[in-house]
Amino acid sequence: MADLKLDQIRKSYGAVDVLHGIDLDVKDGEFVVFVGPSGCGKSTLLRIIAGLEDITGGDLMIDGDIVNNKTPKDRGIAMVFQSYALYPHMTVYKNMAFGLKLAKTDKSALDQRVRAAASTLQLDNLLDRRPSELSGGQRQRVAIGRAIVRQPKVFLFDEPLSNLDAALRVQTRIEIAKLHQKLKSTIVYVTHDQIEAMTLADKIVVMNAGRVEQVGSPMTLYHHPKTRFVAGFIGSPAMNFTRVKITATGAETVTVEMPGGGTAILPFAVPAGQVGKEVELGIRPEHLELNRDGDLPVTGEVEVVEKLGDSTYLYVGLPNGDRVTLRAPGHSRVKIGEKVTAAADGGAAHLFDENGKAFTKVNCPAEYSADE
Amino acid sequence: MALNVRKDHASRAVIVHAVLLSYTLIALYPVFLIVINAFKSRKGIFREPMALPTTQTFSLSGFEKVLDKADFGTYFFNSISVTVVTIVVVLLLAAMAAWALSEYKFPLNTALAIYLAIGIMVPIRLGTVSILSLMVDLGLVNTLTSLVLVYVAQGLPLAIFILTEFMHQIPKDLKEAARCDGVGEFKIFFAIILPLVRPAVATVAVFTMIPIWNDLWFPLILAPGDGKQTITLGVQQFIGQYVTDWNAVLASLSLAIIPILILYLIFSRQLIRGLTSGAVK
Numbered sequence: 001m002a003d004l005k006l007d008q009i010r011k012s013y014g015a016v017d018v019l020h021g022i023d024l025d026v027k028d029g030e031f032v033v034f035v036g037p038s039g040c041g042k043s044t045l046l047r048i049i050a051g052l053e054d055i056t057g058g059d060l061m062i063d064g065d066i067v068n069n070k071t072p073k074d075r076g077i078a079m080v081f082q083s084y085a086l087y088p089h090m091t092v093y094k095n096m097a098f099g100l101k102l103a104k105t106d107k108s109a110l111d112q113r114v115r116a117a118a119s120t121l122q123l124d125n126l127l128d129r130r131p132s133e134l135s136g137g138q139r140q141r142v143a144i145g146r147a148i149v150r151q152p153k154v155f156l157f158d159e160p161l162s163n164l165d166a167a168l169r170v171q172t173r174i175e176i177a178k179l180h181q182k183l184k185s186t187i188v189y190v191t192h193d194q195i196e197a198m199t200l201a202d203k204i205v206v207m208n209a210g211r212v213e214q215v216g217s218p219m220t221l222y223h224h225p226k227t228r229f230v231a232g233f234i235g236s237p238a239m240n241f242t243r244v245k246i247t248a249t250g251a252e253t254v255t256v257e258m259p260g261g262g263t264a265i266l267p268f269a270v271p272a273g274q275v276g277k278e279v280e281l282g283i284r285p286e287h288l289e290l291n292r293d294g295d296l297p298v299t300g301e302v303e304v305v306e307k308l309g310d311s312t313y314l315y316v317g318l319p320n321g322d323r324v325t326l327r328a329p330g331h332s333r334v335k336i337g338e339k340v341t342a343a344a345d346g347g348a349a350h351l352f353d354e355n356g357k358a359f360t361k362v363n364c365p366a367e368y369s370a371d372e
Numbered sequence: 373m374a375l376n377v378r379k380d381h382a383s384r385a386v387i388v389h390a391v392l393l394s395y396t397l398i399a400l401y402p403v404f405l406i407v408i409n410a411f412k413s414r415k416g417i418f419r420e421p422m423a424l425p426t427t428q429t430f431s432l433s434g435f436e437k438v439l440d441k442a443d444f445g446t447y448f449f450n451s452i453s454v455t456v457v458t459i460v461v462v463l464l465l466a467a468m469a470a471w472a473l474s475e476y477k478f479p480l481n482t483a484l485a486i487y488l489a490i491g492i493m494v495p496i497r498l499g500t501v502s503i504l505s506l507m508v509d510l511g512l513v514n515t516l517t518s519l520v521l522v523y524v525a526q527g528l529p530l531a532i533f534i535l536t537e538f539m540h541q542i543p544k545d546l547k548e549a550a551r552c553d554g555v556g557e558f559k560i561f562f563a564i565i566l567p568l569v570r571p572a573v574a575t576v577a578v579f580t581m582i583p584i585w586n587d588l589w590f591p592l593i594l595a596p597g598d599g600k601q602t603i604t605l606g607v608q609q610f611i612g613q614y615v616t617d618w619n620a621v622l623a624s625l626s627l628a629i630i631p632i633l634i635l636y637l638i639f640s641r642q643l644i645r646g647l648t649s650g651a652v653k
Binding site: 079084086088150156160337 | 543545548549550551552553554555558562563567568640642
């Protein structure tokens with residue numbers, strides 16, 4: 001168990017830069033999730049930590065030692081692959097014991113460790129089976145077991161749930177969360193699924209195009225996204241965005257002109273130089289409420305209704321052509337084509353400048369804040 | 373509509389099987405002729421070469437003659453040892469070379485692969501004269517070592533080529549998982565890669581052994597001396613310029629089939645498919 005430190009990690013394939021200087025601190029026992037769209041470099045970064053890819057520039061430290069030039073086995077890591085990567089010609093027991101056996105671990109200690117891992121993962125009855133005789137979920141548990149018996153300093157998970165079906169994914173996700181509570185080990189986990197990130201992580205690293213967009217706790221990212229990218233990526237369904245024009249700024253408020261006409265006064269500290277500029281206003285579907293008044297009113301025609309049982313998502317077309325998603329209660333009887341009005345508090349809004357950077361919200365209400 | 377499709381399917385199957393069956397018959401018939409005639413008397417062979425042995429024509433004189441000659445045991449031993457040693461060396465070197473070519477990126481990797489592929493296209497017999505003078509210089513004429521060396525050179529290119537293709541198919545994750553598991557490169561090769569390409573190795577073994585077993589050319593040139601002849605060379609002593617002892621020739625050829633058949637059966641058992649299932653989804 002150990003902490004992990006990335007200092008200006010860069011990676012290029014020939015002339016193509018895929019990682020542009022990544023800084024990151026992972027504390028001992030922390031569960032960190034890298035999340036981002038395909039091709040953002042999150043898997044590459046994980047493989048760099050594992051030692052499966054060379055580092056082009058920067059330093060990687062595990063437990064205070066620079067491990068840039070160390071092989072995977074000398075780094076004290078264990079990795080769980082998306083494809084499981086079990087040795088097909090070995091039984092479950094041998095799959096888990098293989099690495100330790102080569103490390104000349106004492107036989108009874110080895111047996112004990114394998115059986116302990118197997119019972120943690122409920123694999124006791126499967127130890128004599130081969131991978132081809134297991135289901136996907138069981139294979140993934142064996143792959144996790146193989147990592148556990150090595151007692152690594154850092155666990156690395158590369159999209160471990162992507163090959164599982166939806167029900168099993170939720171179940172295995174809970175098992176991984178329980179495992180982390182039990183082992184209290186440092187875990188780095190890569191996924192493109194923001195729900196996995198939100199539910200598992202102590203700390204989420206949102207990546208985009210080879211850069212870290214924001215690092216923070218799940219609730220920090222949800223309530224205080226620093227960029228428009230993070231705001232759009234975290235949360236499901238995604239945040240609604242619309243372009244608005246700043247007409248006036250005050251010390252703690254800003255007045256914007258809404259697309260459908262009318263103005264709204266929002267609690268943001270915006271420099272006076274921004275007056276007259278077009279900025280982006282974001283509001284989450286779950287913060288819009290039907291049939292009420294608020295700082296941010298919305299009126300439009302329902303185009304699509306998605307009933308999920310516990311809630312209903314309405315896709316509402318605005319007069320100016322924009323479309324807004326909003327969450328209504330599960331018992332909502334709104335029909336397609338109906339005209340609806342909804343509104344949100346100004347405190348729920350997010351405001352981003354033309355470069356996608358968020359303006360600071362002032363006097364943020366508790367319900368829209370990550371502070372405990 | 374559905375009926376038509378099924379009919380089409382059935383008639384296609386009949387045609388395919390007819391072609392395959394006739395090919396099998398054509399391939400096996402000469403072998404069959406050799407074996408049945410080996411059990412006939414000389415008269416039986418010449419009067420009715422196509423007939424099965426009857427009570428009148430049945431005779432084991434060919435086998436008696438062959439087994440009476442004590443040398444025949446030596447010929448068998450020579451052939452088997454040359455073939456087995458060659459197979460072992462070819463498989464080991466080819467698998468290691470194929471692993472290196474498919475897994476490690478190094479300068480001239482592709483050039484080396486192409487150089488080896490050229491070895492498949494150029495027949496080794498073109499170099500007979502220089503091979504012979506090389507063996508003379510090395511003092512290896514009339515030794516089984518010379519045959520093993522030549523056959524290894526002959527078998528390696530194709531073996532490397534086939535095994536490289538198979539090794540490319542091994543999932544990358546599996547090797548990387550092993551590396552994370554602290555498995556050394558040699559151990560990855562012997563404990564993980566080799567078991568996974570076992571069917572390919574068996575195929576290559578069969579490809580390699582048959583031309584070696586059947587070869588007459590190099591034994592005749594490099595090791596024709598007493599006590600070093602292989603079985604194909606041994607058969608030749610019954611073929612004379614004026615008289616050929618057909619009983620003995622056919623009997624010795626029939627016997628020569630047995631060891632290679634046993635080797636084939638051993639390897640064909642390894643040709644199990646689907647060994648990699650369960651490794652990765």
